[in-house]
Amino acid sequence: MATDEHSTVAARGTNPQDDTILAPRRSRIQKLGLIARQNPLAAVATVILITVVAASAAAPIVSPHDPLQHNLGDNFISPGMEYYLGTDNFGRDVLSRLLHGAQLSLFIAFAATFMGVGAGSVIGIVSGFAGGWLDLIIQRFVDAIMAIPGLILLLTLVMIMGAGASSVIVALTIFIIPPSVRIVRGHTMTVSNEAYIDAARVIGASYTRILVRYILPNVFATIIVAASVVIGAVILAEAAIGFLGLGVTEPTPTWGNMLSVGAQQHMEQAPWMAITPGVLIVIVVGAFNLLGDGLRDVLDPRLRGR
Amino acid sequence: MTGYIVRRLIGAAFVLFLLTIVVFLMVRSMPGDALIVKLGETGRIPDEQLEELRDEMGLDQPLVVQYVNWFSGLVQLDFGDSLIHEGRDILPYILRALPVTLQLAVYGLAFGLVMGISVGILSAVYRGTAIDLVARGIAVFGLAAPVFWVGLVLILYGSLWFGVSVTRSYVSFADDPWVNTQIMIWPALILGLNLGAQIMRYTRSSMLEVMKQDYIRTASAKGLPGRIVLFRHGLRNAFIPVITLVGTQFAFLLSGSVVLEVLFRLPGLGRLTYEAILTRDYPAIQGAALLIGTFVVLINLLVDLAYGYLDPRVRYG
Numbered sequence: 001m002a003t004d005e006h007s008t009v010a011a012r013g014t015n016p017q018d019d020t021i022l023a024p025r026r027s028r029i030q031k032l033g034l035i036a037r038q039n040p041l042a043a044v045a046t047v048i049l050i051t052v053v054a055a056s057a058a059a060p061i062v063s064p065h066d067p068l069q070h071n072l073g074d075n076f077i078s079p080g081m082e083y084y085l086g087t088d089n090f091g092r093d094v095l096s097r098l099l100h101g102a103q104l105s106l107f108i109a110f111a112a113t114f115m116g117v118g119a120g121s122v123i124g125i126v127s128g129f130a131g132g133w134l135d136l137i138i139q140r141f142v143d144a145i146m147a148i149p150g151l152i153l154l155l156t157l158v159m160i161m162g163a164g165a166s167s168v169i170v171a172l173t174i175f176i177i178p179p180s181v182r183i184v185r186g187h188t189m190t191v192s193n194e195a196y197i198d199a200a201r202v203i204g205a206s207y208t209r210i211l212v213r214y215i216l217p218n219v220f221a222t223i224i225v226a227a228s229v230v231i232g233a234v235i236l237a238e239a240a241i242g243f244l245g246l247g248v249t250e251p252t253p254t255w256g257n258m259l260s261v262g263a264q265q266h267m268e269q270a271p272w273m274a275i276t277p278g279v280l281i282v283i284v285v286g287a288f289n290l291l292g293d294g295l296r297d298v299l300d301p302r303l304r305g306r
Numbered sequence: 307m308t309g310y311i312v313r314r315l316i317g318a319a320f321v322l323f324l325l326t327i328v329v330f331l332m333v334r335s336m337p338g339d340a341l342i343v344k345l346g347e348t349g350r351i352p353d354e355q356l357e358e359l360r361d362e363m364g365l366d367q368p369l370v371v372q373y374v375n376w377f378s379g380l381v382q383l384d385f386g387d388s389l390i391h392e393g394r395d396i397l398p399y400i401l402r403a404l405p406v407t408l409q410l411a412v413y414g415l416a417f418g419l420v421m422g423i424s425v426g427i428l429s430a431v432y433r434g435t436a437i438d439l440v441a442r443g444i445a446v447f448g449l450a451a452p453v454f455w456v457g458l459v460l461i462l463y464g465s466l467w468f469g470v471s472v473t474r475s476y477v478s479f480a481d482d483p484w485v486n487t488q489i490m491i492w493p494a495l496i497l498g499l500n501l502g503a504q505i506m507r508y509t510r511s512s513m514l515e516v517m518k519q520d521y522i523r524t525a526s527a528k529g530l531p532g533r534i535v536l537f538r539h540g541l542r543n544a545f546i547p548v549i550t551l552v553g554t555q556f557a558f559l560l561s562g563s564v565v566l567e568v569l570f571r572l573p574g575l576g577r578l579t580y581e582a583i584l585t586r587d588y589p590a591i592q593g594a595a596l597l598i599g600t601f602v603v604l605i606n607l608l609v610d611l612a613y614g615y616l617d618p619r620v621r622y623g
Contacts, residue, residue, distance in 0.1 A: 152583075153595075243565065271462050
């Protein structure tokens with residue numbers, strides 16, 4: 001977002017808050033409808049995401065089979081009436097495993113995004129507002145961590161902490177703190193230069209008050225947008241960890257480990273084992289990205305069209 | 307410009323120093339003895355050697371002393387000894403694997419740039435048409451599709467769709483450039499698709515932004531042909547944010563090469579690191595991560611310098 005600094009002043013008037021004063025009051029639902037009509041793609045994405053989350057939450061009820069049950073006579077059955085998406089090498093139902101895998105994969109993604117973007121936002125706001133050498137050191141640390149390819153950082157951390165969902169969550173949290181710091185810090189700096197921050201200072205507001213009452217509400221939109229973009233990357237990273245055979249281990253299904261090295265040797269025989277988890281990942285990550293674009297348009301009018 | 311270059315150089319040196327701390331802590335964030343116990347668990351190292359190893363790695367010393375020892379080794383290009391490989395010194399292993407990864411990254415970058423920029427321009431010029439829609443569809447897919455999954459599907463269906471098997475045993479470029487290219491082309495295309503999707507989005511939005519500027523209207527108003535306005539006045543300015551993206555995405559590119567090297571069985575740095583992680587070969591992980599990180603820092607430095615050269619506002623800012 002290199003152009004943040006240049007285009008702030010011009011777009012001030014189109015702040016969403018101003019809208020609510022000038023335009024006739026609308027109910028929340030009417031407003032949602034309006035937003036959805038302006039961002040049809042984001043609306044579709046939201047519907048897809050709600051469906052996937054609901055389906056995964058209801059996995060124990062809606063899945064046709066037990067995700068862990070071996071049915072040795074029924075292995076490598078191609079998609080059909082009995083098993084909608086086929087079975088794997090142990091005769092386990094792929095659809096049921098996908099639904100149950102969604103639970104864990106999405107939980108890991110939401111938890112890591114919440115903690116990582118949260119921690120990153122706090123550091124980013126402090127760094128951007130404080131400026132000076134504190135900002136310099138934090139930013140160089142961010143540069144240093146981001147120089148290590150994410151996957152190597154993640155795999156090393158998971159290996160050190162041991163396999164399992166909790167270490168994957170911690171590793172992913174550490175993985176997304178630096179980019180979150182970078183995004184939030186940049187926006188905090190822009191906000192810090194606004195006249196209303198000077199005004200707050202002049203009337204004698206304390207640093208804490210300025211941070212909490214003036215900076216935070218104004219960077220909050222950026223934080224939400226960052227989270228919606230980051231969560232897609234987190235899902236992909238979690239899948240890559242699973243694919244490489246670390247992280248959450250068999251028999252517990254996740255989207256990543258359904259594509260893992262162990263499963264790959266059977267895919268010549270049963271390609272549907274490879275196709276469906278990947279397609280689902282593409283749909284969900286794509287939906288999160290589109291939602292992120294839509295949110296950015298709504299929450300941050302400055303970047304509209306970018 | 308000189309002041310800007312000096313500032314950037316000092317900054318990059320500082321980042322490199324912090325990188326050594328991060329890499330060190332990343333691997334040693336666990337107490338030293340626990341590390342040794344973990345190594346013992348793998349059963350590869352006999353008990354009597356563990357004591358020796360603890361001594362050698364200096365694991366009984368405070369973390370700061372361990373770091374200083376490791377760092378002073380690095381300065382003398384001593385990356386440490388592998389716990390697995392014969393001959394112990396890990397530097398030769400890393401240097402042998404490096405060209406494979408760089409080749410993959412350069413091919414992927416080239417494909418990503420060509421695809422991203424051309425599709426991005428088309429998409430911006432034909433905004434709102436079917437071309438734009440298709441281009442944006444490709445971008446959404448390229449960003450959302452896991453690199454390893456695209457590779458997996460290609461391996462499964464490649465022979466069916468393209469009539470060629472995409473996996474074969476690795477042949478180095480020096481031995482047979484043609485066979486080598488045939489092997490590298492697939493992972494490079496996949497890597498490039500992902501990067502290209504990002505570049506495409508940036509090119510498109512940057513292009514749309516630039517085409518709204520006053521100097522574009524001026525250029526059109528004075529009667530310049532659309533082609534000249536587009537390329538000389540538009541594209542040149544639209545490129546600037548795209549270049550920064552390449553810098554920030556380089557680390558990302560190398561992340562992708564880890565899974566692709568594993569999937570396509572390429573003996574690169576990504577696979578070396580992955581195998582070091584699986585076998586808990588801590589010094590090798592440190593060495594490889596540090597070398598890759600150094601590359602990324604240097605690439606970012608180059609991008610920063612190019613950025614300063616292209617956009618005077620940056621160097622005086």
